[in-house]
Amino acid sequence: MFGMEFYVDPSRCIGCQSCVKACEECDTHRGVSMINFDFVDRRDTIATAAYVCWHCDNPTCAQVCPADAIKKYEDGIVGSSLKPRCIACSNCVLACPFGIPKLIPENEQMMKCDMCYDRTSIGKRPMCATVCPSQALAYVTPEAILASRREKPINTFWFGNQKITTKVYMMAPADTDAISIDVADYTWEGKRETVPQAF
Amino acid sequence: MVLAGSLQEEEEGVTASVEGRVIHIQKAVEPPANARADSEIICGLARRLGKGEFFRFREPREIFEELRLASRGGIADYYGITYDKIDRQKGVFWPCPEIDHPGTPRLFEGGHFLHPDGRARFMKLEWRDSGDPVDADYPVYLTTGRVVSQYLSGTQTRRIGALVDQYPDPKVEIHPRLAQQHGIETGDWVAVTSRRSSITLQAQVVRTIRPDTLFIPYHWPDERSANRLTHRTLDPRSKIPEYKVSACRIAKAPAPGGRD
Numbered sequence A: 001m002f003g004m005e006f007y008v009d010p011s012r013c014i015g016c017q018s019c020v021k022a023c024e025e026c027d028t029h030r031g032v033s034m035i036n037f038d039f040v041d042r043r044d045t046i047a048t049a050a051y052v053c054w055h056c057d058n059p060t061c062a063q064v065c066p067a068d069a070i071k072k073y074e075d076g077i078v079g080s081s082l083k084p085r086c087i088a089c090s091n092c093v094l095a096c097p098f099g100i101p102k103l104i105p106e107n108e109q110m111m112k113c114d115m116c117y118d119r120t121s122i123g124k125r126p127m128c129a130t131v132c133p134s135q136a137l138a139y140v141t142p143e144a145i146l147a148s149r150r151e152k153p154i155n156t157f158w159f160g161n162q163k164i165t166t167k168v169y170m171m172a173p174a175d176t177d178a179i180s181i182d183v184a185d186y187t188w189e190g191k192r193e194t195v196p197q198a199f
Numbered sequence B: 001m002v003l004a005g006s007l008q009e010e011e012e013g014v015t016a017s018v019e020g021r022v023i024h025i026q027k028a029v030e031p032p033a034n035a036r037a038d039s040e041i042i043c044g045l046a047r048r049l050g051k052g053e054f055f056r057f058r059e060p061r062e063i064f065e066e067l068r069l070a071s072r073g074g075i076a077d078y079y080g081i082t083y084d085k086i087d088r089q090k091g092v093f094w095p096c097p098e099i100d101h102p103g104t105p106r107l108f109e110g111g112h113f114l115h116p117d118g119r120a121r122f123m124k125l126e127w128r129d130s131g132d133p134v135d136a137d138y139p140v141y142l143t144t145g146r147v148v149s150q151y152l153s154g155t156q157t158r159r160i161g162a163l164v165d166q167y168p169d170p171k172v173e174i175h176p177r178l179a180q181q182h183g184i185e186t187g188d189w190v191a192v193t194s195r196r197s198s199i200t201l202q203a204q205v206v207r208t209i210r211p212d213t214l215f216i217p218y219h220w221p222d223e224r225s226a227n228r229l230t231h232r233t234l235d236p237r238s239k240i241p242e243y244k245v246s247a248c249r250i251a252k253a254p255a256p257g258g259r260d
Helices: A018-024 A060-064 A091-095 A127-131 A142-148 A183-187 B038-048 B060-070 B083-089 B161-166 B176-181
Strands: A005-008 A036-039 A048-051 A102-104 A109-111 A137-140 A152-159 A162-172 A179-181 B013-016 B021-025 B140-145 B171-174 B189-193 B198-205 B213-217 B246-252
Touching: A005 A142, A018 A127, A018 B161, A060 A091, A127 A137, A137 A142, B013 B060, B021 B083, B171 B176, B171 B189, B176 B198
Parallel strands: A005 A162, A152 A179, B140 B213, B171 B198
Antiparallel strands: A005 A137, A036 A048, A102 A109, A152 A162, B013 B021, B140 B246, B171 B213, B189 B198, B189 B246
16 A cells, blocks of 8 residues: 555664654554564674564464454554454464564553554554664665665565565565574574475 | 753754754643743743843744844854744754755865865874873773763653663673673672772673773763763863773672662
């Protein structure tokens, strides 16, 4: 809708957390930020990363929800949980391969980025993208991103054998077609064995 | 005596950003309780001191009008900057000497500088040691600075809860090599002592600082004030204090009263 897409580039993040604060100011969920912000490893680096929800084409969070509280809209945006339905079971929190949904204990509800649906559905940019000074979070046209970045927008992710395609793009090195993260690569002790992939 | 002032968000007015862009800040909320706009406090003080006739401002815009005239013909010339132009152009860069001048986004374009011959000059500096040199008793450099969620002495930002939550207390950044010498780990309470004073804060062990230097952000008062440790030696030319280089030592310490 309106020809804009969302692009995330953690390598541009300067850690200012303007996105976190701008999201927190929103009247629809005041005081709770939907940005996922990390110091990657503060001991060794000042690198930081800010993420929004990736808005999966086939969202795992909605698949595992026993209360049918997470809806995907016609334009591909995956909403936050519906308050009357969410039972705060945390299934989605545990199942999301990106670690996006957050359980808000005071609200007894899962809340996550809905791409500022009140804004983007009428052609406005999400709050985080309007304040990000380095455009690590950018909401622009595909033409604009191609013209201004060396990196390539990627929206195919492999988590082990699970293939995820998303509405939001990750900026990746130009020769990349998909981003692959296998938890086995990070948990194996000693000699690594090759785990056959299903694809 | 406390004069309860206002945050930027509590008073309409203009300010110049670090790039020399004059911007208009709209009032978003009322100052709490009996706090008043900073301009009201200054004008009130002037009245109490018998100089009220020079401070007959009813709103910040009238103060800005005086600044336009006062700076006219100067280096930072605001004369051509009006509220209307600031709002229309989303900020105006000084100097802006005439009403129809668009402002100056980049100084010295075209290679014309402010020296009489129009050229720029390299300045040579004589090196001298810090006014507070490291020695056997104070072997570590201390430098001070900012964190992103607070602004200067914190008067504008330490009342904003979400910004306080982002970085609630000053931490001492220390390199793993120096930390290991003193048995310090992230979260440990440490006393940082200079020739003036000592403050006790929690350590954050990071590889992003030199092994011979500690860093403490300076936005907090009292027992958490980094400037209790710094010294008053002035730069001979600019008269700026040497807050970025002090000598100190560090050691593990018990938590200050009421903390753990």
